[in-house]
Amino acid sequence: MVKTADELALMRLSGKLLASVFEMLDRLDFVGMSTMQVNDLVDQFITVDIGARPASKGQYGFKYVLNCSINHVVCHGVPDSGTIIGDGDIINLDITLEKNGFIADSSKTYLVGNAPPAARRLVRVAQEAMWKGIKQVRPGAHLGDIGFAIERHAKKNGYCVVREYCGHGIGRKMHEDPHVLNFGRPGTGLKLKPGMVFTIEPMVNQGSGMVSTDPDGWTVVTQDRKLSAQFEHTVAVTAEGVEVLTLRGDGT
Numbered sequence: 001m002v003k004t005a006d007e008l009a010l011m012r013l014s015g016k017l018l019a020s021v022f023e024m025l026d027r028l029d030f031v032g033m034s035t036m037q038v039n040d041l042v043d044q045f046i047t048v049d050i051g052a053r054p055a056s057k058g059q060y061g062f063k064y065v066l067n068c069s070i071n072h073v074v075c076h077g078v079p080d081s082g083t084i085i086g087d088g089d090i091i092n093l094d095i096t097l098e099k100n101g102f103i104a105d106s107s108k109t110y111l112v113g114n115a116p117p118a119a120r121r122l123v124r125v126a127q128e129a130m131w132k133g134i135k136q137v138r139p140g141a142h143l144g145d146i147g148f149a150i151e152r153h154a155k156k157n158g159y160c161v162v163r164e165y166c167g168h169g170i171g172r173k174m175h176e177d178p179h180v181l182n183f184g185r186p187g188t189g190l191k192l193k194p195g196m197v198f199t200i201e202p203m204v205n206q207g208s209g210m211v212s213t214d215p216d217g218w219t220v221v222t223q224d225r226k227l228s229a230q231f232e233h234t235v236a237v238t239a240e241g242v243e244v245l246t247l248r249g250d251g252t
Helices: 005-025 035-049 117-134 143-156
Strands: 066-070 073-075 090-099 102-111 167-169 176-180 197-200 203-205 211-213 220-222 228-230 233-237 242-244
Touching (some): 005 090, 005 102, 073 090, 090 228, 102 233, 117 203, 117 228, 117 233, 176 197
Antiparallel strands (some): 073 220, 090 102, 197 233, 211 220, 233 242
């Protein structure tokens, strides 16, 4: 759970490389692209351009390098050549990358073209909720502080967090202890120590927090078919507070 200085240096490199994947995606116009085209582009960029390994590919039997979750899809959306990204959509791209034996994990919800104001507001609040959680990270804080800050911000803005899925420890394995819930009570849960590395990844729903899984066994959707947005960073607890290992060049 707690990483050494050498392990943190390797995780920092994985995080920097993963940030570069999103910086590449930031330059794309997704309108008219299939989700499989996005998957293949990311696969090429990770394996050829930056010489890393897409950690999701083959994990738990998943065949692709990313999850692509459009509109009412909460998480774990499966790339498909027949699913075309349209003007006004929102799409979450969740990507993991491994380099030198250590994995980084991050996701971002993109506003595609002329996304309506309600969608833009949801995406903004979901990103803010993630940062509210990140700002709680420091030695001596508790995991419950993170979850409380996330849910409070979502509720204050009229939204619900998804409780079935959460952040997680990460390192040599994609999913390690602890579970990092998107709800909680201040001062409860695991006390944070320098060297701990985990993800913070709130999923914020426009309507109910209730979700269900499609027959493919992967795709998680809102039961009311209202929009859902997610953001995720891999963070490390430092002696001074927190370091965001997957931080992009624009500070997001």
